Amino acid sequence: MRIAIASGKGGTGKTFVTVNLARSFGNPLLVLDCDVEEPNSNLFIHGDLISERRSTVLVPRVDESLCEGSKVCSEVCEFNAIAVIGGKPLIFEDLCHSCGACAMFCPNGAIGEIEHKIGKVTVRTSDNIRLVEGMLDVGKALAVPVIRDVKHFADDAKEEHVLIDSPPGTSCPMVWTVGDADLVILVAEPTSFGLHDLELAVETVREIGIQFGVVINKDGLGDDRLERYCEKEGIEILARIPHDRRIAEVYAKGEQVIDVLPQYHELFTNLWNTITRKVHTVGGSDV
Amino acid sequence: MKIACTASGDTLEAPFDNRFGRAEKFIIYDTESNTYTVLDNSQNLQAAQGAGVQSAQHVVASGATAIITGHLGPKAARVIFAAGIDAYHADAQTVGEALAMFKSKALKPLRDADVEGHWV
Numbered sequence: 447m448r449i450a451i452a453s454g455k456g457g458t459g460k461t462f463v464t465v466n467l468a469r470s471f472g473n474p475l476l477v478l479d480c481d482v483e484e485p486n487s488n489l490f491i492h493g494d495l496i497s498e499r500r501s502t503v504l505v506p507r508v509d510e511s512l513c514e515g516s517k518v519c520s521e522v523c524e525f526n527a528i529a530v531i532g533g534k535p536l537i538f539e540d541l542c543h544s545c546g547a548c549a550m551f552c553p554n555g556a557i558g559e560i561e562h563k564i565g566k567v568t569v570r571t572s573d574n575i576r577l578v579e580g581m582l583d584v585g586k587a588l589a590v591p592v593i594r595d596v597k598h599f600a601d602d603a604k605e606e607h608v609l610i611d612s613p614p615g616t617s618c619p620m621v622w623t624v625g626d627a628d629l630v631i632l633v634a635e636p637t638s639f640g641l642h643d644l645e646l647a648v649e650t651v652r653e654i655g656i657q658f659g660v661v662i663n664k665d666g667l668g669d670d671r672l673e674r675y676c677e678k679e680g681i682e683i684l685a686r687i688p689h690d691r692r693i694a695e696v697y698a699k700g701e702q703v704i705d706v707l708p709q710y711h712e713l714f715t716n717l718w719n720t721i722t723r724k725v726h727t728v729g730g731s732d733v
Numbered sequence: 734m735k736i737a738c739t740a741s742g743d744t745l746e747a748p749f750d751n752r753f754g755r756a757e758k759f760i761i762y763d764t765e766s767n768t769y770t771v772l773d774n775s776q777n778l779q780a781a782q783g784a785g786v787q788s789a790q791h792v793v794a795s796g797a798t799a800i801i802t803g804h805l806g807p808k809a810a811r812v813i814f815a816a817g818i819d820a821y822h823a824d825a826q827t828v829g830e831a832l833a834m835f836k837s838k839a840l841k842p843l844r845d846a847d848v849e850g851h852w853v
Contacts, residue, residue: 525783529786531790531815534815538783
């Protein structure tokens with residue numbers, strides 16, 4: 447079972463829900479932190495570092511002895527990543543989307559592709575949890591290739607269940623992260639911003655066609671518009687996490703809420719039960 | 734010689750554009766004939782990325798051997814200098830004013846990019 451934890455708005459509690467769900471689960475579990483621009487599950491899941499590898503994309507490299515300055519590479523590049531000046535190609539790796547068109551269409555076969563590092567993927571283990579985290583290098587724009595490298599770990603996972611911490615927003619990184627999940631948990635807070643961005647996230651997961659439900663975090667903070675929206679749209683509320691100052695205090699110290707405030711343990715075990723039931727109920731009504 | 738000047742209009746009275754990659758137009762001014770042509774760059778105004786690279790290639794293709802602009806980003810600078818084009822910084826209201834400053838040698842040459850990419 448693959449469960450993605452997403453939200454439209456940032457800071458609603460995706461990582462909080464992810465790490466406490468993980469902590470409340472007793473069996474082997476794979477946790478993927480796909481929020482590669484600011485991964486922070488590792489602040490709460492303190493594991494031993496098992497491996498670290500580079501995350502790379504392919505970028506062109508020109509063999510100048512073969513190049514005849516045809517400019518075809520720069521003409522086929524949709525991303526303005528190659529300029530041919532004075533018969534010599536200039537390559538801008540940071541603009542390249544690794545489509546390979548320049549190498550494919552070069553009439554002289556002068557372009558090969560080499561690996562260009564854009565981030566790293568680390569693996570840590572802690573008790574029952576294996577945490578795989580992607581980290582995009584500073585100044586790099588393409589998050590999706592790093593996310594893809596992180597998600598490869600789910601393909602041959604020995605763990606039966608996978609929790610995926612998604613980046614915020616509703617653009618490519620989020621879509622790639624949640625796209626093959628069995629269920630998406632949308633974490634939302636009951637404020638105007640929370641509702642607005644939840645609506646965007648709901649539209650997105652409906653478009654993708656995945657089952658989803660909402661976890662209301664900081665319940666009691668704002669008003670009931672979020673609840674009314676979910677009711678009107680027929681969206682199941684999977685859990686409500688109260689707006690409790692003690693949760694914020696524990697979380698701010700980098701501690702697991704269910705360890706320090708055991709009264710919340712049941713909330714997360716119930717959430718596991720709810721999502722398991724939902725995943726195994728064919729034809730959920732929310733899509 | 735031909736000079737490319739960043740502009741947001743079609744004439745010498747047009748406002749001078751401080752941006753290079755996302756300038757709407759280039760006024761290509763010929764100092765020998767004292768005439769000019771207009772190079773439309775609006776496609777790069779909307780480009781998702783690489784506006785500087787593409788704009789610089791336009792300028793290179795125009796045959797200009799100098800540019801006058803407000804600021805130059807790193808990628809555009811790489812293309813401009815690879816092509817052997819001189820770059821000048823101007824602080825002007827109109828294209829005509831910038832060109833007059835160039836003619837009176839009042840402009841400071843840009844030896845390198847002077848802003849980060851995505852400068853607005």
